[in-house]
Amino acid sequence: MQRTMAARWAGLILTAVCGLTACSGNGGGQDTTGAGPPGGSAGSAQPGRYSGLPEPCGAVGADILRELLPGAEAEVYAGEPMVTYDTGRRVGCEWNSTAETATQRLTVDYQRVVSYDPDVSDDDQAALDFDERASEAGIPSAVPPPTDPLAPRPLDGIGQAAFIDDRQTASEPGERREITLAFRNANVIVTVTYAVSTTLPEPPLDSEQLQQRTRDVAQRLAQGLDG
Template sequence: MHRSASRLTRILACAAVPVMLVVAGCSSDSGSKKESDASSSSAPGAKKSVAAVAPAKFAELPDPCKAISTKTITSLVPKAKSKAGSPATSSDTSARAGCSWNGLDDNGVKGSQYRWLDVGFTRFDSDQALGSGAKRAADDLTKQLAKTRTAEGAKKIAESPVSGIGEQATKVTYDLNKTGEDFKYATIVARTGNAVVTLTYNGAGYAGAKTPSGADILKDAEKAAKEAVAAVADANAAADDKQSSPSASPSKSSKSSN
């Protein structure tokens, strides 16, 4: 009887071994899976990369009163009060600048011709939150055109794209009666890179003088606008040349003294 009980104990012990191995194996698999899941859940989520905005093309604006040649000023405003122009007030001329000229060409009994020319520059930097300088300039161009269209008292407003001035440009013409005379207006709003150029030219005949042709006013405005747009690139080219010139870098003597 004792021998039978001892034998039974040994059989049960041997039978239990595979069961324990299986349980241990399952426990090991389960632990690996939990660790894998924990590792996956603890890994930081993949963030979408945000593309950097394109850098602004221009860092400078031209001197607004020198952006249009003296020859053109003399032609468009024959009797300008000041050929040097009157600069607009600006707290930051690298971002916003302007200049204007006006004059009355008095022809005695034949009457007088009045002319007024104004040019404004606005430059936009690229901003990760606001967009590229070029995009911000394009948005401003749209705003400037909307403002021009709503000029108080304007009549016969006409608007259309114009080629050959910057990367995009639009011309707006209209008639306006003020000081008892009929004025012809032409405004060109153009974008070059991250800068917007807004040029307005108008004229009227006084004391019986003939009202200037709208076509002539527009033609002269386009000519001046081309010069103003070109002045933006020239100003930045000059700035680049100045920075790259030998005089802009420290001299050998100054280096040795440091």
């Protein structure tokens, strides 16, 4: 009789406990109903494709540097690394050539984007940052008509998204042009800036040629990321 009463009380206590917590029939093991995938939660976004950045001063080939900086001293082609606080997140390099009648400057800048939002991946955050940069630069969402092929515009064929911005600054008697080409590949944003100035009134700087040289650099850098 005492055993029967004890068993009955034990059953009542177990029923009460199961009413407050999730009981399972797996031999007392932890209930895993509704648990996320092993090693992470459903709200954890994926890390970016790139976990590091290339050495920037070696990213541009000597043949392209000689074309962009003609007649420069040999040490110029080595480049000057950009000073940054975290080379895992941002690196860059600059090349400068100064002559009597003209100067050329080339800079490349790599930025690896990391998202701090667990619901936004690094790649998606980089896409948002890149679109914001394009908007701030006044880049149209569509390619302009063929009548103005050198205008600021988005570009195809370089990374996953790209744009080019060509600006002229008049200086008497010569002129100065600065071309900026930015592109994104996964979670890395790369910016190439090529600036040329001359003190000569003639001939005018060839914008189409300068843009093509800048595109050559950007395409080389994009291939380097994939390689």
